[in-house]
């Protein structure tokens with residue numbers, strides 16, 4: 001499972017520090033449903049459960065969102081879509097898109113993604129074993145606007161989920177090592193040439209487990225050897241470097257530390273074939289171009305961020 005206006009937006013639900021209710025309002029997040037069932041080690045300190053507790057709710061209550069469900073098709077007063085052509089939207093950041101409890105709602109969500117073939121949708125799951133039975137009937141070898149990612153918080157989950165990722169028909173594939181709970185080596189999987197991007201970041205909130213910088217450097221080296229983009233987005237609240245432990249509750253500082261570590265690696269470019277509603281290619285100049293603010297320059301997530309939505313929160 002798993003964005004910030006300035007510093008808040010960048011985290012997305014993926015990584016995030018936003019209240020779940022807030023996250024659903026961010027311009028780069030679409031939460032068609034909310035709530036989840038914990039299923040692996042990375043779920044132990046799930047940020048969604050934590051934030052739901054803060055507002056006296058239970059993250060295990062799973063429901064289809066009301067106003068948020070149709071976000072990809074919602075229009076502004078002037079008539080254009082709220083989501084612009086070319087934007088990257090992170091889906092189900094307070095749940096899992098392939099959750100069994102959401103089987104009834106998913107066909108409608110697919111249909112909206114089909115209609116918005118001009119928008120990139122980022123899917124992330126800890127349940128890749130369910131995916132082949134959850135694809136639309138006309139999926140074929142995948143839609144050009146969908147990026148499929150699996151969470152690999154440790155080696156066990158990498159070895160369980162990445163083979164499934166490689167077997168599944170998706171045009172864009174990626175790996176998310178967050179929360180990063182142990183060393184993860186994915187060299188043989190990178191050699192397949194199918195993985196376009198690897199993201200990693202440490203854990204936050206109650207009882208966060210440490211993230212070791214050695215794990216980050218080792219994973220980056222594998223990605224660089226295969227020319228795959230690697231992004232270290234945040235240290236997590238307990239970071240170990242050169243045998244020394246750092247307690248970093250402030251997510252902005254975590255992100256700046258990740259940026260300062262110089263771990264970002266720009267691999268081979270990812271080519272998106274986005275089309276309009278007539279199936280025609282959209283010229284580059286007609287696509288959304290993210291813009292950033294001054295304080296975004298030191299953010300570990302900037303390379304993979306959808307850009308500032310000008311909510312004004314960071315001006316306050």
Ligand code: SF4
Nearest residue numbers: 001036038043046095
């Ligand atoms: S899959 Fe994601 S949203 Fe669901 S419980 Fe695990 S960490 Fe939380």
